[in-house]
Amino acid sequence: MLRGWCFGFGHFLAAFHWIGAALLVDAERFGWLAVPAVVLIAAGLAFFLVFVSVAVWLSPNSIWRKVIILALAWTFSEWLRSILFTGFPMSPIGISWTISDAMIQSVSVFGVFGLSFVTVLASTFLLSGFFTVGSSKRMSVLLSIGISLCVLFIIWGGGEIRISESDKEVSGLGSKIRIVQGNIPQKSKWTADAKRQSINKYVALSTQESQSPPLLVIWPETALPVYISNDEQILQLIGKAIPSDGFLITGAPRIEKELGQTKVWNSMYLIGSDYSVRAVYDKHHLVPFGEYIPLRSVLGFSNIVESAVDFSSGFGPETISVAPLPPFSPLICYEGIFPGNVLGEGLRPAWLLNLTNDGWFGDTTGPYQHFQTARLRALEEGLPLIRAANTGISAIIDPLGRIRQSIGLGYEGVIDGYLPSALKSSPPYAVLGNWILVIIGIPILFLCLYSFRKPSLYLINKYK
Secondary structure (H helix, E strand, C coil): CHHHHHHHHHHHHHHCCCHHHHHCCCHHHHHHHHHHHHHHHHHHHCHHHHHHHHHHHHCCCCHHHHHHHHHHHHHHHHHHHHHHHHCCCCCCHHHHHHHCCCHHHHHHHHHHHHHHHHHHHHHHHHHHHHHCCCCCHHHHHHHHHHHHHHHHHHHHHHHHHHHHHHCCCCCCEEEEEEEEECCCCHHHCCCHHHHHHHHHHHHHHHCCCCCCCCCEEECCCCCCCCCCCCCHHHHHHCHHHCCCCCEEEEEEEEEEEECCEEEEEEEEEEEECCCCEEEEEECCCCCECCCECCCHHHHCCCCCCCCCCCECCCCCCCCECCCCCCCEEEEEHHHHHCCCCCCCCCCCCCEEEEEECHHHHCCCCHHHHHHHHHHHHHHHHCCCEEEEECCCCEEEECCCCCEEEEECCCCCEEEEEEEECCCCCCCHHHHHCCHHHHHHHHHHHHHHHCCCCCCCHHHHHHCC
16 A cells, blocks of 8 residues: 555656646745645545555456556546546546557547556556566566557557548538637736736737638637626627627636625636627536635635635536537536546537636646647547637647647647538447446456366366
8 A cells, every 4th residue: 555655646746746836826825835735636646546556466466467457446546536526637647648649549439548558558568577487487578578569559550540541531621710829927817907918919819810711719718807798898899809700709707796695607708790698608627726615614725816706616518509600518628638528418519619728837747738638538529629728738639639730838829720520420438438448347357356277187087
């Protein structure tokens, strides 16, 4: 247990050190918490690796069985991490393969947790032969290396075949869109002058000349750092950015006062060229200690965003359908990292939209991890993903998970492109979700635990 926890602490400390950067945005108030917060988060997450360590320790005394149970337990721990205590499935080990479009195609079949299983299995099996004792050690080493490389080659080869067969299907071009990345520093975003400058900057970028006007302009999460609702003055101010006979999508906070209570939401607005608000979506999966304080009255902390009250939660994933836009499923920031929880019930969308603001984390590994984790939702659902980020990374991603166009971290600019086509049929993961891990994992676990004993000499002689 101690060995597992120590490994987990080091793993998560290295993986999520960037969380402390959010506390340095307002360093005078929260800077002192940066190091303790990262240490405590890593220490807490490390207990998931305690479970993995114990599972391996209790497994049968066979190298290959321990290797398989390690991979199964690691996969199960990542799934648990995605659901317990509101969930935090950021950077499962499977995202290490986002360096290869072919390797991540398997996510469409068994999800990112399934790819994590393959990653841990191949990595550990590669070395399992070195733990063999006796005259057969050399053969065991060669066999373990060969099996590991074979597993990876099969995953890669299957991915290449899928890309080749599906390429024509996703090559169709849909509505023209413009994604705007303002690159507004988080430290100065909420002052009165900064709000005005931020809006003016997004309007200016949105009205740049192009060969053909877009149907839709997309701004990131809280690109409008003001409450708009049906405020005619604000709507007219941003009206220049709305294409003629088109739409603007922007993130902005929403406020309502009912019975003396003030409620605030982190929201997405769809605004028409007539300045009317055509649809509103409220973020439902909130960031603990960022957008709300668990047990606020007990802990007595203040959240790190500029809000006197906790954000309220929306009702969950939903499909927004406003003609002539293809129906889409909105995901605000954190919501894009949850596998199998990005679509609502009912009408299946034609694309996913992820609005985010990674300006909290500066030039760290955090925005890159966030981007790659969210990118896999396109593969899992067989839908293109459009991502608009304040400081980056903004991108157009097709349903095969390929990055068509992008703006890097720390740059301002626009992406003028077309909405890629969705796959005609949903991939297996979109239908079965994480149940596919149960369907595949239980038989594998049974084979690892079952004792394949040779028949005794007594039975052999009896039935001769």
